[in-house]
Amino acid sequence: MSTIHQTAGGAAPRASEPRTAPRAWFGLAILSLPVLLVAMDFSVLYLATPTITVALNPTAAEQLWILDIYGFLIAGLLITMGNIGDRFGRRKVLLLGSMVFGVASVIAAFAPTAEVLIGARALMGIGGATLMPASLSLITNMFVNKRDRSLAIGVWTACFAGGSAIGPVLGGVMLHHFWWGSVFLLNVPVIALLLLVAPRVIPEYRSGTTAPFDIVGVVLSLLGILPLVYAIKHIASDGVDGVGITSGVIGVVAMIAFIRQQQMSKHPLLQLNLFRFPAFSAAIMSALTCMMTLGAVSYLTGIYLQSVLGRDVLAAALAGIPAAVAVATFSLGASRVSNLLGTRGAFVSALLISAAGNLGLLALGTGTPIWIYLVATTVAGVGYGIIFSLVSEVAVASAPPERAGAASGISETSFELGTSLGLAIMGSLATVVFRNNSDGRDFSDTIGETLHQAQSLGAAQRTDLIDAARTAFVDGLHVAVATGAGLLVVMAAVVAVLLRRRP
Template sequence: MNASAERTRHTPPAAPRRSWIGLLVTLGPVLLVAMDGSVLFLAMPSINEAIAPTTDQSLWILDIYGFVVGSLLITFGNVGDRFGRLRLLLVGASVFGAGSLAGAFAPSPEILIACRALMALGGATLLPSALAVISELFENPVQRARAIGIFAATFAAGFVIGPIVGGLLLSSFWWGSVFLINLPVVVVFLCTAPVLLREVRGTRPGKIDLASVVLSAGGLLLAIYGIKHVATYGIDLTHALIMVAGGGLLTAFVMRQTRIPNPLLQTVLFRERVFSVAILTGLLSLFVWSAAAYLSMTYLQSVLGYSVLASALYAVPGAVVLTLSSVFTPRLVERTGPRTALILCHLSMAGGVLLLLLTGAESGVAAYIASTVVASLGFGISFSLVADTAVGAVPESRAGAAGAIAETSNEIGNALGIALLGSLLTVVFRLTFPGDSTGIAEFIDEHGTGDPLFAEAQAAFLTGYHAVAVVAAATCLGLAVLAIRWIPRAGQDDTTPPATRADPQPARQNG
């Protein structure tokens, strides 16, 4: 038998049509999980009017979802290995649907925050299990790679189209519709998944370290709660101690990961510089994108007075560029290599957010659109390239852990951007606004746009908005410098000393 025939004999067969239908069904919940990280960006003014949350409650309504998903992604990856990915998918989709239904009719900010946390609990089960189930559908490695690429593109698209879908719904329906839209997709998935998908379990599932789960989730929530309260109301001893306690729990979490046999976070991977740059890119690109997207929606509606639908339509050019950038990034990497692509990613994000400095109280739509178009080039590169770069930078034996960390960095970055940069805007607003309101939405709810102090509120918001743009741009430029210094040029070896490598085996080179 010749070599060609031998290869043909050992090549797995092409996937049947049922596998592609199974992929399509599984992508529905994946899209929803990503969308719900951003779908409320345009809905918050309507929610503010309906249930009157405080400024920090508004930030929690947005943030709690990303924090819970990011904190539990790796945990539920292990749970799925032990108890079955398909079973976990079905349970997670049910919880996600229940949270969506309850959230649509939440009568108070506290209940809405709790419903968002419930949705996130379901969402955290969906992403790692969906990826494992999709991989199992395709034995052919070429088709499996294509399916995983479609999975990644769908997840990235969800973040981008969330605000647009929210704006379109809110132009005709009440704010709860942004949650009810989830229910048909969940119902279709629950009805078809048991028929189309197979159960998947890990061959050697690791033990779940509950102490690590508590330390990571508790540390994040305490630290961010303290930061938000201090930003909104000023510092006091109680909330200063809460921030310190949160930082202490996160420090204890990191130290614990270096000592236990089955860590949630494999800190040893961060000894590989290329991996570290990739994860920081995933974290900080979503950090910048989420804050810029949310605060820009507030700017268009609360400062310039545009409707929800108009604000959503102004976001479309950036969404188109981001989608095209994600699609064509693999071709860019083939021509230039990951180093140049990542540097271009960071520089375009920085240039894009700096254009927000041209926005004003009377006009600024053109600057906003230009900002989203330029920055979206970088965001698209990031969404497409980060996971592949992270996985390619570590040994094959640790590819799964690298992929999980990359997904987690996206979710945590999405939540941190709104929490930290949103809190920065709040601090600046409080320092520059002569009234008692802590944000422009709160001012409009209490006094309306006809109040003589509305111009002062607009100016205070813009000062904070521009401060956020400067900090975000500086963050992106710092990442560009890090990529230039730490990522080797094509044909050069990584300069990380061999003794600090994440694994004695040589790392696989990326594309």
């Protein structure tokens, strides 16, 4: 969702510029489909967690892996898959990735165990990593007219933002009528349509580049991120032990090696020197922080609405609509806010508005009226919507023109990585608080397992365990949202410094 201003959008086309053929617009509609699916599958499981807990009985760590292994692999492979498409054909890679994504969706829909579901989600992440860069780069090739290209990239961006917003709502509707695996089968007819129509309306493109792959960078980045995340989840569920410490050390060493390797490589995976530009650094860090807090809050409040307030999955899905509308509306109106307050003022104000919305969730309790949740998440959605659009503009515009592609790749990666990190870190933090607030009661790893366990107890014990579990979960939710709000406030201060006026 980071390349809306990669082209010279908004400039009136010169008379010499060719007109866009109608076939290109039809191709845009087809290319928007995989983007919508990839974005939806980031968030479609937020409301399915209680149902999956009953069906597959995953541990707390497995629950988080089910959600975020998808995003980690997309973030880790996004730029690499873009390079593969440039070499071997963008349409070819798009179609191959679509087949992988579709097959993995079917496996996920009928997964008999949590381990199989995690594996299927990982395979979906690999397929998804091919779809986003291939579809965007094909759009830039199909639309030669600058104004039309800007509009087409705007449509692509809206599909990504819209998919992320409607994922929980659509997932909730499906879960209300069908079993949890049905949310993955939604992908199959869309992928089938893409495979049938795309070869007929989308042209092939290769860049002809001969620059070597940064395979070492890809391996080191995954060796850094995945062991670190595993360490966080393992320590959250099992406490500090040799396994957690060893995994953490491996991850830290690999990340240090990755940074040094990127600085020395002639063809790096990430052009780290782009972070020398203050506006670029501000935009990327803002995207990462906002997606961390939004992903974690969406996941935790989805469980809260069902397991604490006792609402069914459809009601929980509908409760997410106001926030989704706020994100979409203010994402479209972000340019007006920027014109009114300036880029620095818009960034800082939006981050503080998001923080205020997160702080509003501290008012949630075990019997809180639903309107408090609606108001708090809608306020946060206003800030998030502004940030997402500003990041798209500032990250690419602040980099030199010859590095716009690299800047857009890092920006895209920050969105996917932020979501996954939020689920891993803040989700694990909430789990630690939940388990430590058991007051001697026999809690399971998750509130879903604990509530299921309570059904086998006598009436008095059952009521006591359920009340205690719900209170402990709310305590964990409070710690997570307070942490998220703190991160947003700190980021607002950092952005205010980075974007201050200079002589």
